[in-house]
Amino acid sequence: xxxxxxxxxxxDRHAEFQSALLGWYRAHQRRLPWRTEPSxxxxxxxxxxxxxxxxxxxxxxxxxxxxxxxxxxxxxGASEAQVLKLWEGLGYYSRAxxxxxxxxxxxxxxxxxxxxxxxxxxxxxxxxxxAAITSIAFGAPAACVDGNVVRILARLTANRTLFRxxxxxxxxxxxxAQALLSPSAxxxxxxxxxxxxxxVCVRQNPLCLTCPVRPFCAAARAGDPESYPRLAPxxxxxxxxxxxxxxxxxxxxxxRAADDARRFARMHELxxxxxxxxxxxxxxxxxxxxVKRRGITRFQITESIHLAPPPRKLGAGFVWVPVAExxxxxxxxxxxxxxxxxxxxxx
Numbered sequence: 001x002x003x004x005x006x007x008x009x010x011x012d013r014h015a016e017f018q019s020a021l022l023g024w025y026r027a028h029q030r031r032l033p034w035r036t037e038p039s040x041x042x043x044x045x046x047x048x049x050x051x052x053x054x055x056x057x058x059x060x061x062x063x064x065x066x067x068x069x070x071x072x073x074x075x076x077g078a079s080e081a082q083v084l085k086l087w088e089g090l091g092y093y094s095r096a097x098x099x100x101x102x103x104x105x106x107x108x109x110x111x112x113x114x115x116x117x118x119x120x121x122x123x124x125x126x127x128x129x130x131a132a133i134t135s136i137a138f139g140a141p142a143a144c145v146d147g148n149v150v151r152i153l154a155r156l157t158a159n160r161t162l163f164r165x166x167x168x169x170x171x172x173x174x175x176x177a178q179a180l181l182s183p184s185a186x187x188x189x190x191x192x193x194x195x196x197x198x199x200v201c202v203r204q205n206p207l208c209l210t211c212p213v214r215p216f217c218a219a220a221r222a223g224d225p226e227s228y229p230r231l232a233p234x235x236x237x238x239x240x241x242x243x244x245x246x247x248x249x250x251x252x253x254x255x256r257a258a259d260d261a262r263r264f265a266r267m268h269e270l271x272x273x274x275x276x277x278x279x280x281x282x283x284x285x286x287x288x289x290x291v292k293r294r295g296i297t298r299f300q301i302t303e304s305i306h307l308a309p310p311p312r313k314l315g316a317g318f319v320w321v322p323v324a325e326x327x328x329x330x331x332x333x334x335x336x337x338x339x340x341x342x343x344x345x346x347x
Contacts (some may be wrong), residue, residue, distance in 0.1 A: 018180070021192045043137050045066070046096070047129050049065075075099070098123050150166060156217050255317050268331050273306070278308060288337060
């Protein structure tokens with residue numbers, strides 16, 4: 001059942017809802033650098049960085065980025081290597097490439113577009129990002145619906161639909177989000193919803209007693225806000241990866257992904273045993289240097305790193321990088337941490 005059909009009383013009181021939400025936001029919003037001195041460029045950079053990443057993680061990256069690449073022209077003229085190096089550790093590196101391409105596209109235009117529809121024609125810009133950028137920068141009446149907003153709307157309406165995933169939930173709740181959007185302050189309204197979801201209407205132990213929109217919330221009245229939204233559990237797949245640590249004459253063996261690689265193009269990582277020409281079975285009874293576990297999308301990955309001799313033959317993409325020069329190359333975030341840890345042990 002569409003959420004709007006479940007939300008008659010909420011929609012009937014939409015003006016009160018907007019007033020309560022915006023009053024709270026203007027009094028209690030966090031002081032964030034892209035808010036205190038806003039600009040279109042700062043909004044774009046922050047929105048790309050904040051995709052699937054928490055504010056506290058983004059802040060130091062944002063500051064470093066703005067110090068080096070302060071505007072669209074600087075970013076458009078930067079090399080991809082420089083862009084990826086500044087992004088190193090934030091993950092989801094396609095965001096950095098998309099932001100780079102987007103800046104080049106905007107820099108080539110006489111002036112930036114002002115509507116969500118026009119922004120969605122640009123590289124790397126989806127419905128949420130287009131709505132966020134244009135509502136904040138240009139006052140476009142477009143509602144943003146991300147995981148935070150889905151959670152708020154599901155609780156406000158006590159919508160018990162079991163959604164296949166967050167994307168299908170966002171699609172379902174978009175009409176309600178649009179109907180509740182403040183026409184006079186769409187940018188502040190969108191930011192207020194995101195702020196509320198990040199600081200008050202959180203996933204676990206929501207702060208219902210201090211929530212500015214509690215009078216409108218069906219889940220709070222029922223006493224079970226953590227029951228919403230209802231999302232089908234992800235089916236996680238376990239994987240194991242054996243990697244090798246090879247050093248020679250003060251240099252570390254790394255593998256550089258191909259230019260056309262889908263996820264980590266031109267980035268460096270510790271090589272897998274298979275890629276380096278070793279049978280992983282030879283390491284099964286040996287103690288690894290480290291064992292690391294991480295989750296990527298639907299995969300739970302266990303990676304063990306083993307000491308190995310230099311391979312006899314090296315295929316395409318393998319490079320010996322002097323340890324003293326590791327800081328200058330772009331490594332994926334986990335590999336940077338693992339390499340730093342192992343090197344610290346050997347000192």
